Amino acid sequence: MEYIIILVVFLIIVFGLYKLCTYLNKDNINRKNRINNVILKAGVVYILIFILLIIKFGLHGYYNGGRNPACLSLTDTFCYSFGVLGFVFNIFNYLWFGIILFILFLLYIIIYKIKYKKKIFKNKLIYLGEAIAIIIVSLFLYISNTNFKYFINFFNDGLLVSYDYEITTDLIYRTTSNDGGSYHNEYYLVSFTEGKIEKYEDVYIGFQGFKYKDRFLYQKDIPDDMKNELKTLLDRLVIEEDVNDDNNYSPYVINDNNQEKRIYNSESIRLLEDIFNRIDSL
Secondary structure: OHHHHHHHHHHHHHHHHHHHHHHHOOOOHHHHHHHHHHHHHHHHHHHHHHHHHHHHHHHHHHHHOEEOOOOOOOOOHHHEEOHHHHHHHHHHHHHHHHHHHHHHHHHHHHHHHHHHOOOOOOOHHHHHHHHHHHHHHHHHHHHHHOOOOOOOOOOOOOOOOOOOEEEEOOHHHHHOOOOOOOEEEEEEEEEOOOOEEEEEEEEEEOOOEEEEEEEEEEEEEOOHHHHHHHHHHHHHHHHOOOOOOOOOOOOEEEEOOOOEEEEOOHHHHHHHHHHHHHHHOO
16 A cells, blocks of 8 residues: 555656646746756756765764664664665655655656756766866775774674673663763673673664774673682572562663563672672673
């Protein structure tokens, strides 16, 4: 049903553009040329600006990842893609309205050509100038972006393949701000079989995207006494009923691959913070 609605809306837009094109280009030839000249110049300037924004947001998505528009959660790792998909996703997320305007401009040109049997672009220098500008700007931004330092974790050799627990701290709740949702997130992966723990972090900047996501901070061997203490604590917390004794809205989240348990209890959080602080300082 939604596809039929989209098709109907698109046909209405095309018909509206057709009527607009007919109205703007009727009667007076001088008036027609002036209007089309203004539309042409505005369109060329817009395309240049749009390309600049594509490069800016696209490269950011290429290196730092882009969220799949079909996903609702910014923190869902499976919704994030790097490389070409990250490039495309980031452009769509930030420039979807610009894409619509770009399509409308192209439709106007196509309708004009079909209606009046001639091109709206008459000066070949416009094509050449636009092409040169795009090439220069693209090369400049590409060269400047190669100097950026990005911290991206691609899960290469040396990192845990499997783990028993994933523990996300309450830092994300304590650092989220009203500047567009900026936050800092930290989480740990624990393998009691291998006796190892890994720490990762995300930094999200409001209205810009991730500065880095799943950034690898360290991998450490857990001493036996600390390993037993942590395992006992986690095993207990996922089974026991959690009591939110002080109306806490910033939980620790424990995931054991089968279920997710949110920990609001102040004493339980204190115990988790204590042991993770000790592990951080190893």
